[in-house]
Amino acid sequence: MQILPLSESNLKEACSVYNASVDECDNLSLDWFRFHTLDDPDFCPETTLLAVEDGRAASFAHGVRREHANGVSGFIKSFATLPEYRSRRYAKALFQVIESHLAGCGVSAVKMGCPAPRYITPGIDPRLYTPAVDFLMGRGFKYTRMAYNMDAELAGRNFCTKDAEDALKSKGIIIYRMEPEEKDLLAEFITAEGWGKNWLLEATYAMQSNPPGLFVAKKDGKIAGFAACGALRPGFFGPMGTAASMRGLGVGKILLKKCLSHMQTMGRDTCHISAVGPLRFYHKSVGAKVSRIFWEMEKPLI
Template sequence: MDMRIRPYEPSDIHVVVDLINRCLTRDPMTSETFQRKVLLDPNFDTRGALVALVGEKLVGFALGIVRTYPNEDSAPDFDRSWITLIAVDEPYRRQGIGTALVRELESYFRARECKLTLISPYAPNYFIPGVDVNSYPEALAFFKAMGYEEVYRPLAMDANLVHLITPDWVREKEAALKGKVIFEPYRPELLLSLLQWAKAEFPGDWQRFIRDAVTRITTGEFRPDNVWIAHENGKVVGYCQHDNACRFGPFGVSASERGRGIGAILLFRCLHSMRAKGLHNAWFMWTDDKVAKLYAEAGFIESRRFAVLRKSLQSE
């Protein structure tokens, strides 16, 4: 078989997007999404965007990321790399094309002095947080055969909001906090405190989410109650947000304030805001089994399960 690998070229975009849609059937892609999450990513490098061709036919694509620029104020992770997309056309599978793409990416990662590669929790532009174990079991087996090991299995959840009701226990928590913790939609007086809180409690990508949401509030795309804030004595202790496409989150509470019911109250306030806007469903892509128990109280059920994988690049 006459197969060769080369870097992505601008004229590949529509062929690559079509390939992804044929292969990753649970994760449809548009040209606009590809531009936004791949080509416009500040860390995009064509050395990590590879296509496989048989003759002149493009039959495979793989995307690997190495940071050139830090992710906000996250701990430095320039020695890490991520594989966020891989697709090989069905008639060309099990012929070594996927293996060749991954090996080429690993060589690129080593050339960039990376010590570890992950699949695929890359912030800010991951597509799914790992391999979907139910939708793509062959991909999971493929990566394990290439020496990747499971780190853990996060889950995605979805909820029907049509019959959303705040449980009595959440109302009791809210009553107990009355006069102490204030829960309210975004207002500009809280912005700097919110950003400082996110920097202290959740360094990294959350500040970008907040800036983006507040920018959309200022332009009228979002309403103030797309963002909910909990504060006590002038100090932010928690926040959550949703977008206009039913996506819930991020969502978090100060580590020192957990166990008081603040998170549950924020969760239901935000979900009721979504329902009031006519949104019938809510979803998010990534949580763990412990936090999933709280989400279940609001009607969320597991919709997908992922395997986050890693491989040392120093072992070969």
């Protein structure tokens, strides 16, 4: 077995291993696989590895070290092994290298969780990937908490918000698709609300699509709410936030529907809401239902 760092030269092979090993709902195009690996701002070749046997890619694992206000954290973003190689300890070998490197960088624990601002899933789905959960437990990972996604159906639905928007205009609030030159205003708003740099980065990713999947509410020349879609994968919604002073006016519901309408025009039949916080809001606003659950898991390294 040969262990190689991920690079542009073997990216396609790694993507093929990943897609052949995971459920169809987690498949990624080559461009999105690159977005989540080589283009990750914390990409490290020592922790993004491909195991090769007799010239064939067999297993892939991606770890990252994230710095944040409280220090540093280590994450396993994703890992995958082709079915015919799963009894040959390829994943174990990759994890040993990744965990050793993270520990050497001062990371005290490694998580299988939500490594914002770029993540594929907010943990591991124990129903779809029971053998992978068993593997993690065997390596000393323990369950810490649960996260979940919700789905909202889009096909054949009307998400028109004209009347609600007209009502807000009478209060001096306007809602529209954000322009790229307003990025500084958005950064000021997100910082003031205390949501941190990860939300700003994810909103920035949504702004880079064409047309931008980012809508904002503005009052008195300042942003008072935002909602993003397509930031981390096509068809996915979030993040979204509304100023405390604007809550209860229906701003969030309009922003959500603006994003869902945008997804419809992009040919999507379903909106996936990742790492949900306010379940009742999404269910009451657009009839979203819990679609997947994820375990966040953690292993001490030091």
